[in-house]
Amino acid sequence: MKLKIVLKKSSKNFDLVGCVCWCGPDEVYSAGDNHEITKWNLATGEHSLVAKLPDDFYPTDIKCAYKSANTKQQSNSNDVLAIGSTDGRLMLMSRNGRVEKLVEAHLGAIPSLNWNHEGTDLITGGEDGQLKIWSRSGMLRSTLRQSSCAVHSVAWSSSCDHVLYASDRQLTIKPIQTNVKNLNWKAHEGLILCVDWNHTNNLIISGAEDCKYKIWDSYGRIIYTSSSHEHPITSLSWSPSGHLFVVGAFNLIRLCDKLGWSHSLDKPSSGSLYNLCWSRDGTQVVGGAGGGAVLFARLSDWVHEWQNLEIQVSGAKAIQVRNISNDARDHLEVKDRIINTSIRYKYLIVVTSSKCYVYSVNNWHTPAVEFELKECIVSMIQQSHRYFMLLNSSSINIFSYDGRLVSSPKSTSLNLDPYNRHAVVISDDVLVIRDKLDEKTVYVFETVTGKMTEVMELGLEMSGKASDRKMTVVDRNRDLHIIVVRGAGSPRRVVKVGRVVESLCWHDDRSMFACISESQVIVFVCPSAGFIDRSLMEKAVIVRDASEYGKNPQIQSFHGNNVQLKRGNGSMVSCHVTPYAGMLLECVEASKWEEAVKLCRFVNTEAMWACLAALATNQKNLNTAEVAYAALNEPEKVKFLQHIKQETRKEVQSSELALFSNNVHQAEGILIQSGLIFRAIMLNVNLFQWERALELSLKHKTHIDTVIGHRQQYLNKFGKKETNKYFIQNSEGVKVNWETIKAKMQAEYQNEKSQ
Structure with a gap:
């Protein structure tokens, strides 16, 4: 992976370009010491003058709050440019160059300013040591900090409830609420010039005059320290996805992984890079240079691998496909700039600024499907065997591989995290999304209908090892599922074990649970059997008739050998369960396998033998498992176990x-x-x-x-x-x-x- 770099100048003079920002997918604004605001159109390669600043106004930073990031028809009227100056003035300007407001914000220069992620609040840091928050219209909302030490760089947290700022050699995380304590630490041996805080991975990067850049977590703990460069680190910026960041210095730009190591190092003749900024699609970088030019860099040669195929985005509109098994190569060309790609399940998905292309691995010559996109920024692609999902900050769209829109799941309470791949998972039947703001909340949608799958009842195993902890989920259709809570090292397995479940409760001390289903009290004496041998799950149960308990009985507790139920009229009744299942579990926990076999032979029920077979197989006691399967009259499994023993x-x-x-x-x-x-x-x-x-x-x-x-x-x-x-x-x-x-x-x- 590397950057392809181009330096462009808006005029023949060599005035410093101190600040740049993105105002759309292919639109960049720059400002410098020539007192001009210049607009660059990357699609056409043209640039034009937007506004002429006053002769005494020298811009230090520029940021755009644009709301129309995901639509092709962008409305410039709602977008606001915030520009700071060396004399402390703050200018709010529309994208067509009209000055909306000009205020005396600070005493001294404004080295840094930043909009929050919604574009509603603006934070400014000044050389007067003050930290201020402004509304979108330019009204002062609060002053967060007053000090004699200058603020050189500011950034918002992912939830916009904290602000990170650099002052001297210190980094400080300050909450917006005034009654909460600050977190500050010494970060560098020199003056800190730049910081950035990624809203996806929640990591912080900082650069300073000690010629180093560092990575921190949100608690101020160091993750990575770079080696010393020849010149101070003057700028840095996270990509929206949080997988990459760029670092700028004198005649240097470095592309780095989120862990700190470098993908590429380039040395353009740009002078010091005072400002770096990523596009929202995460494929382009723009920078303001001390030599009077604007640096444009495009991400190139990123690679995806799936089985024996290697996909490399080699150009803005080109993809190289290589079959590593026979070294066969194919070249794909699309009409527009490539924004995102994904390959899984025999299909390559290519998203450009206007279209989505679906290629089959069996035919690279022409796309199997291509269709227009309503959104121009697709931040994430996820695939399953039958469907794929395109996601951005405002919508989710699920398509079949023939290009048909299957569903668009929506929820008024869901806050999307459009760049975090660990927060979204899709399968052929369900889509699971973690809420961005409330990370304890998970939403489950049906893939085909886009409707939410409502969880009606949860249960959690109370005994056993933490690594084997199991959870039961009863959904809206009253179907019962068992999930291993901590499924490490492999995809988490989910087993459906019952239908029409009306009430459920785990045992207080043992790994079993009871439920009411179809007028029966069913005790699952070995829930782990569903992950070992599905046929045992149906056998390892104890069933009692529940019709005598009336309508709508509810299980209140399961302790010892008794299931406590509440009738529809409120009276409490008890349902007795055989004690032998609990005795068997105790024998297995103590590794008393001979006693477990004797107990099963004495009781001689299908449920006991099935439970023993599952537990013995799980703990790799093949002799006991062989005896149990023989008692269940399953000779094919006995023969296979004998084969394993050999x-x-x-x-x-x-x-x-x-x-x-x-x-x-x-x-x-x-x-x-x-x-x-x-x-x-x-x-x-x-x-x-x-x-x-x-x-x-x-x-x-x-x-x-x-x-x-x-x-x-x-x-x-x-x-x-x-x-x-x-x-x-x-x-x-x-x-x-x-x-x-x-x-x-x-x-x-x-x-x-x-x-």
Whole structure:
């Protein structure tokens, strides 16, 4: 990833350009010591004079509060330019150059000013040591700080309830509320010249005369310190997504990752870069230079990878596609500037300033679909198997891969975080979004309808390990789902276990819960069975008739062997549950497997054996699991467990157990991590996941003929011809010799045994 840089001048003189800002997707305003406000149109490459400033007005900073960031038809009447000067005056100007207000804001220069994210409040910091907040119309709202030490840079927090400012060598986070304590710390060994606070990742960057830039968290803890540069750091700026930031100094601009390391370093003949600013789509940077030019930089050569494909945005309108398995390359061209891209699930989504293109990985020559966009800034793309989502700061649109608009989920109380990929997840059936302002609130929408899925009842497991903590959710349709709360290392699994659930309660001390469904009291004695063997979930239950409790009984508590219920008339009744399930759980927790088997043989019910089978499988006690499955009359699973026991390598055993629990992704991952590539390939062959098997063989350059040979054998058995383009393309030049294939497979198995 790098920046492609162009320096442009609005006139032949070399007056300093001290400040720049974006006022639209392709519109930049600059101001400098020539007393001119210049507008630059990046789409046409033209520039024009907007306004001539008074001869005694030397601009120090300029910021635009524009509300029409997401629509193509922009209305300039609502957009306001705020301009600070060296003599403390604050000018508010419309985008057409009309001065709306001019106030004496500070005694001395205004080194920095900043609009909040909504464009309603303006913060100014002055050399007089004061920090002031102004309304959009230029009315003074409050003075946050009064001191003799000058303020050189200011920034808003993500929620706009705190302000960060730099004064001397100190950084201070000041709350807007006056009765809350400030957080301040010494950040640099020299005068701090610039700061920025990202509203997505909540990280702070600072640059100073000690020639270093640093990254901090919102508590003032250091995350990264750069090496010393030759010259002071004069400017820096976060990208809207929070993944990148730029640093400016004398004849230097550096593109950095959010962790601090550099993507690229350029040394344009610009002089000192006094001001850097990202476009809202996060693809362009503009800077004001001491040499009298305006620096324009475009993000280039960013890369996406998916399976064996590498997608590189090589130009403003160009994409390079490379298949790393056979080094095949394709070149894609679009009409407008590329803003965002994403590739997953066999589709490449390309969003430009006016259109959305959908390419199939099977055909790069022409897009499968292209359609016009109502919004010109798409900040995020998320994909699932059947749908993809385009998101910006004001709307969510879900499309199918044929370009059809499926839904546009909306909620009046939802505050979108348009740049945080960790706050939005989409699947084929639901869309989950975390609220930007209230991070404890999560919204769930149906993907197809766009309607909110209302959660009616929650339950949480009260016992067991924190890493295995489970939660129950009853949705609007009264369907019951079980979720592992802390699903680390793999996608969180959700299991639907019941319907028409009217009431639910977890046991006080044991990992089981009771619910009322269809006039029955159902006790799930082993909720984890849903993540181990789904067939056991239906068996590991104790059912009691609830018709005797009248209409609408509600479970109040579940303690010991009693489920306490409240009838519709308010009277309390108790439903007794067999104590053997609790005794079995106690035996398993104490690793008393022989006693657990004896107990199940004594009780001899399907629920007890199913519970034991699930728990033994989960804890990899294969002997006990074999006994339990035999008692359940499931010989195929007994045979598979015996097969697992014969494996000598623990990695293979773990993989086979994951496969036994229907977790194919985890099973494959264990094999690949252990270096058992052949096993991983054959795993996918045996599951008829042909494309994944071929992908692994091409990636690791081994057993390509083995996969193609088994594929041909499979097709011949059913009398079919090869139609998969992926196999047709990669089968060319591959000779299938079964004697060679069998010898290679035998050698692999012998090699495993010898290890």
